[in-house]
Amino acid sequence: MTIQFGNPDRPNSYIGKTVPRPNAPRLAQGRGRFVDDVVLPRMAHVAFVRSPYAHARIGGIDAAAAKAAKGVLRVFTGADIAEVCTPWVAVLAHLKGLKSPPQHPLAIERATWVGEPVAAVVATSRAAAEEAAALVEVAYEALPVVTDMMSALDETTPVIHPDLGDNLAFRRLHEEGDVEGAFAGAHKVVSARFRTARHTGVTLEPRSILVDWNPAEGQMVAWHATQAPHMMQTVFAKHLDVPESRVRVICADVGGSYGIKVHVYPDEVATAAIAKIMGRPVKFVADRLESFTTDIHARDHVIDARLAVDETGKILAMDVDDWTAIGPYSVYPRTSAIEGNQVVNLCGGPYDFASYRARTTVVFQNKTPTCQYRAVGHPIAVAITEGLVDMAAAELGLDPIEIRRRNLYADDAYPVTSPAKMRFEGLSHHASLNKLLELMDYDALRADQAQARKRGVHRGIGIASFIELTNPSPFMYGIGGARISAQDGCTVRMDPDGSVVALSGVTEQGQGTEAMLAQIVAEGVGVSADKVRVVTGDTQVTPYGGGTWASRGAGIGGEAALQAARALRDAILEVAAAMLQSEPGRLDIRAGAVVDPETGEERLSLEELGRIVYFRGDTLPKGLPRELVQTRHFITSDYPFAFTNGVQASYLEVDVETGVVTLLKHWCVEDCGRIINPQLVDEQIRGGIVQGLGGALYEEIHYDEEGQLLNGSMADYLVPMAAEMPDMVVGHVETPTKESLLGAKGAGEAGTAGAPAAVMNAVNDALRPLGAQITEMPFTPERILRALGTIES
Amino acid sequence: MNEIVRDRIDVALTVNGEPVEARVPAGQHLIDFLRLELGLTGAHASCEHGVCGACTVRVNGDAVRGCLMLAAQADGAEVWTVEGLTDTGEIADLQEAFVARNALQCGFCTPGMLVAAQELLAREDAPSRAEIREHLSGNYCRCTGYEAIVDAVETVATARAGKGGA
Numbered sequence: 001m002t003i004q005f006g007n008p009d010r011p012n013s014y015i016g017k018t019v020p021r022p023n024a025p026r027l028a029q030g031r032g033r034f035v036d037d038v039v040l041p042r043m044a045h046v047a048f049v050r051s052p053y054a055h056a057r058i059g060g061i062d063a064a065a066a067k068a069a070k071g072v073l074r075v076f077t078g079a080d081i082a083e084v085c086t087p088w089v090a091v092l093a094h095l096k097g098l099k100s101p102p103q104h105p106l107a108i109e110r111a112t113w114v115g116e117p118v119a120a121v122v123a124t125s126r127a128a129a130e131e132a133a134a135l136v137e138v139a140y141e142a143l144p145v146v147t148d149m150m151s152a153l154d155e156t157t158p159v160i161h162p163d164l165g166d167n168l169a170f171r172r173l174h175e176e177g178d179v180e181g182a183f184a185g186a187h188k189v190v191s192a193r194f195r196t197a198r199h200t201g202v203t204l205e206p207r208s209i210l211v212d213w214n215p216a217e218g219q220m221v222a223w224h225a226t227q228a229p230h231m232m233q234t235v236f237a238k239h240l241d242v243p244e245s246r247v248r249v250i251c252a253d254v255g256g257s258y259g260i261k262v263h264v265y266p267d268e269v270a271t272a273a274i275a276k277i278m279g280r281p282v283k284f285v286a287d288r289l290e291s292f293t294t295d296i297h298a299r300d301h302v303i304d305a306r307l308a309v310d311e312t313g314k315i316l317a318m319d320v321d322d323w324t325a326i327g328p329y330s331v332y333p334r335t336s337a338i339e340g341n342q343v344v345n346l347c348g349g350p351y352d353f354a355s356y357r358a359r360t361t362v363v364f365q366n367k368t369p370t371c372q373y374r375a376v377g378h379p380i381a382v383a384i385t386e387g388l389v390d391m392a393a394a395e396l397g398l399d400p401i402e403i404r405r406r407n408l409y410a411d412d413a414y415p416v417t418s419p420a421k422m423r424f425e426g427l428s429h430h431a432s433l434n435k436l437l438e439l440m441d442y443d444a445l446r447a448d449q450a451q452a453r454k455r456g457v458h459r460g461i462g463i464a465s466f467i468e469l470t471n472p473s474p475f476m477y478g479i480g481g482a483r484i485s486a487q488d489g490c491t492v493r494m495d496p497d498g499s500v501v502a503l504s505g506v507t508e509q510g511q512g513t514e515a516m517l518a519q520i521v522a523e524g525v526g527v528s529a530d531k532v533r534v535v536t537g538d539t540q541v542t543p544y545g546g547g548t549w550a551s552r553g554a555g556i557g558g559e560a561a562l563q564a565a566r567a568l569r570d571a572i573l574e575v576a577a578a579m580l581q582s583e584p585g586r587l588d589i590r591a592g593a594v595v596d597p598e599t600g601e602e603r604l605s606l607e608e609l610g611r612i613v614y615f616r617g618d619t620l621p622k623g624l625p626r627e628l629v630q631t632r633h634f635i636t637s638d639y640p641f642a643f644t645n646g647v648q649a650s651y652l653e654v655d656v657e658t659g660v661v662t663l664l665k666h667w668c669v670e671d672c673g674r675i676i677n678p679q680l681v682d683e684q685i686r687g688g689i690v691q692g693l694g695g696a697l698y699e700e701i702h703y704d705e706e707g708q709l710l711n712g713s714m715a716d717y718l719v720p721m722a723a724e725m726p727d728m729v730v731g732h733v734e735t736p737t738k739e740s741l742l743g744a745k746g747a748g749e750a751g752t753a754g755a756p757a758a759v760m761n762a763v764n765d766a767l768r769p770l771g772a773q774i775t776e777m778p779f780t781p782e783r784i785l786r787a788l789g790t791i792e793s
Numbered sequence: 794m795n796e797i798v799r800d801r802i803d804v805a806l807t808v809n810g811e812p813v814e815a816r817v818p819a820g821q822h823l824i825d826f827l828r829l830e831l832g833l834t835g836a837h838a839s840c841e842h843g844v845c846g847a848c849t850v851r852v853n854g855d856a857v858r859g860c861l862m863l864a865a866q867a868d869g870a871e872v873w874t875v876e877g878l879t880d881t882g883e884i885a886d887l888q889e890a891f892v893a894r895n896a897l898q899c900g901f902c903t904p905g906m907l908v909a910a911q912e913l914l915a916r917e918d919a920p921s922r923a924e925i926r927e928h929l930s931g932n933y934c935r936c937t938g939y940e941a942i943v944d945a946v947e948t949v950a951t952a953r954a955g956k957g958g959a
Contacts, residue, residue, distance in 0.1 A: 020892060027900025028888040030835020030875035034901065037834040204839045204847050204901040204935055255837070255901030256935050288840045510899030510936050683895045683941055690938035714844035722939040723930035
């Protein structure tokens with residue numbers, strides 16, 4: 001039996017409706033339970049001594065003064081931790097050639113970036129630990145520093161890890177078709193150098209972990225602000241030599257993650273190691289400077305790219321040379337080569353063309369390690385592609401809409417395989433573009449823009465089509481040897497009162513996972529949504545799964561929940577049929593009661609069924625199955641990824657005197673397949689857009705040549721605030737994936753993927769009459785004034 | 794000198810309407826005192842340098858950064874946190890509007906955001922969207938993109954005005 005998704009009047013219809021989030025009132029009343037809110041008896045606090053040098057040999061560590069300080073319990077060096085914790089190497093077998101040195105929780109011989117932990121001080125309070133950490137004397141011998149990515153492979157540049165031979169972490173070249181021939185025969189070739197700045201996530205809740213080792217039970221429990229509790233369970237077990245079954249990771253409320261909290265951090269593993277050594281609970285909560293120097297960074301790319309088109313604007317070929325630097329280590333266990341790899345996979349994604357060459361070069365440097373952050377690689381690939389497409393349109397005198405119409409994959413073309421060898425099951429570029437134009441009233445905006453120009457006001461319209469990778473299969477990490485689950489599971493249980501509990505391996509990070517799961521389970525079983533309680537984020541309780549990454553919660557976790565819910569429904573009906581002397585197929589469950597499907601007449605409430613099964617099972621036929629608990633797991637099988645698509649538009653004003661960009665309005669139409677909760681999807685899109693706008697206009701981590709981070713505070717690293725952000729119009733096209741009954745694809749990255757390109761194209765649309773163009777993000781007033789020639793380059 | 798700079802200071806204040814007496818470390822911030830000593834974990838410490846607004850609480854009627862004020866400075870003060878404002882029902886309509894509009898995702902910034910929003914609504918009968926955005930521009934939210942928050946605050950402002958003003 002399938003769900004008639006097209007019928008809004010179907011019984012128990014929750015999938016597709018805006019339903020309040022069950023955990024929102026709790027959070028709005030300040031009753032959340034974040035890691036730092038958890039206090040355990042005998043709990044100690046750890047603070048880390050961090051390298052002030054980007055590259056230095058570590059000599060002696062004198063901890064005498066720290067040990068004598070008030071409240072201090074112990075001080076640990078890298079060698080102390082290494083006794084109980086094995087190092088890790090972050091490579092994946094399918095990323096051929098990727099290399100990285102072994103990494104320890106605390107540096108032992110060398111520190112390789114400013115902020116790398118080199119010692120740990122444990123005290124009775126965080127304040128005492130921090131004060132004592134400042135008393136630890138480390139004898140550093142400064143070593144040559146590598147900061148510039150483009151010269152990292154030069155012969156004269158020092159090699160950061162001599163054992164690896166050079167500073168090349170990974171290189172991949174993908175080539176399809178006759179690229180050189182296409183460029184040689186092209187009507188027009190446009191090219192540019194793009195730059196995307198180093199970003200970091202700035203989660204409001206800093207990275208946090210509290211680990212308790214109970215030697216009497218041989219059990220480790222970690223309250224952890226993480227997106228992937230099962231992955232962390234595996235990591236702690238493997239490197240701290242604890243059986244996996246004796247590690248429990250609990251992530252209750254998590255205060256923002258965006259990919260930042262899906263990685264293995266040395267200081268967090270060190271905290272677990274210290275808890276194991278000391279046999280008591282130890283808490284680590286990063287302070288804000290630590291967040292800036294040790295949360296993963298991302299997006300630090302320089303790209304030379306060109307595009308060949310014929311007389312009609314048809315794209316013939318694309319050629320991309322991407323460079324990125326990842327810091328001194330590839331980050332465990334997802335690796336830091338994925339972002340560059342994604343750039344190769346995603347460039348040109350929306351467009352139907354034949355010849356494609358893309359190379360990514362990933363090098364080591366002495367800065368904070370980079371890794372996956374929301375919409376991994378997408379904003380970079382979309383900016384390159386959409387920037388070049390607009391440049392080609394301008395060269396040919398074509399409207400940006402028209403050149404896209406001539407090149408986007410036709411909506412009836414699917415399935416197709418792109419020149420980057422990505423397989424698209426079903427996308428809706430043209431329908432999405434049409435909807436966008438309707439929402440934004442494109443012609444009226446062009447008229448407004450023309451009027452404004454007459455007044456000397458420079459406004460611009462920017463369009464950006466995009467694809468988004470979601471619902472990843474094991475082809476993302478598993479085939480490379482990483483123990484990162486692409487499958488997910490859900491256990492759905494009916495209790496005696498007729499209420500339902502759903503335990504899921506995907507996690508709640510604020511995006512509304514628990515609301516989404518409650519809706520699916522409510523509809524799948526046939527109860528009202530308030531009768532469903534959802535439990536996530538506890539590895540001892542929930543089915544093994546991947547957690548939150550690559551927008552997989554609804555598509556993978558949601559499908560597992562739907563299948564488990566339908567299985568529970570079937571199990572309930574089997575019992576009900578025996579009680580009512582009927583057939584399961586002649587019964588239905590609606591609003592918490594077994595009913596006659598023809599008349600809707602109630603025959604038995606689930607509460608009564610629960611009473612009999614749990615307390616008077618003697619009255620049921622012998623041997624009747626009465627398993628009111630069902631578990632199902634789901635993994636995609638036909639496609640390595642479920643691609644979604646969409647298109648964004650930005651309308652903005654550039655003050656050519658000051659270089660300041662004012663955002664006027666922003667639009668996004670996206671296709672995430674089946675929408676489970678429209679409001680939650682819209683707000684994922686809006687939140688994502690604003691993170692993308694931050695990348696386009698404000699966010700940039702600065703280092704000096706010595707690898708010193710120059711803007712490690714919220715006062716110095718700018719992010720979008722309420723006053724600068726525009727109102728955003730969000731629209732949808734729904735193309736459900738056929739991979740699942742539910743048909744859901746992800747929506748978490750779309751906003752971030754397309755927003756920077758839309759802003760870039762809008763700024764350049766505004767500047768074009770002035771003969772200026774910018775391609776280096778963020779588009780600060782200074783960069784805009786340089787492009788205008790107001791400031792000398 | 795040592796007599797002037799004492800390690801610990803006695804304070805007496807009211808928190809959420811209840812009297813509190815404590816001996817606090819001289820350097821302890823108000824937010825740490827509320828969270829660590831009183832177990833009021835609703836307001837959060839995030840940037841710890843007065844920029845993000847997650848620690849915003851009400852002190853003597855003003856929305857104040859809990860990470861920029863010392864606990865010792867709160868001697869004699871009247872302090873309200875999201876827990877107390879929830880109990881009195883003063884911000885119930887704001888909280889309902891935030892939930893209805895999904896004006897929170899991770900919820901970490903929300904207690905501070907609510908205190909800041911309530912300060913605005915207590916002052917302005919009908920703030921414009923621009924005024925709401927301006928007033929909340931000291932409170933970071935990395936999840937929502939702010940629009941839902943602005944919508945929620947605007948809805949409450951309109952509703953309160955309809956009832957004869959705040």
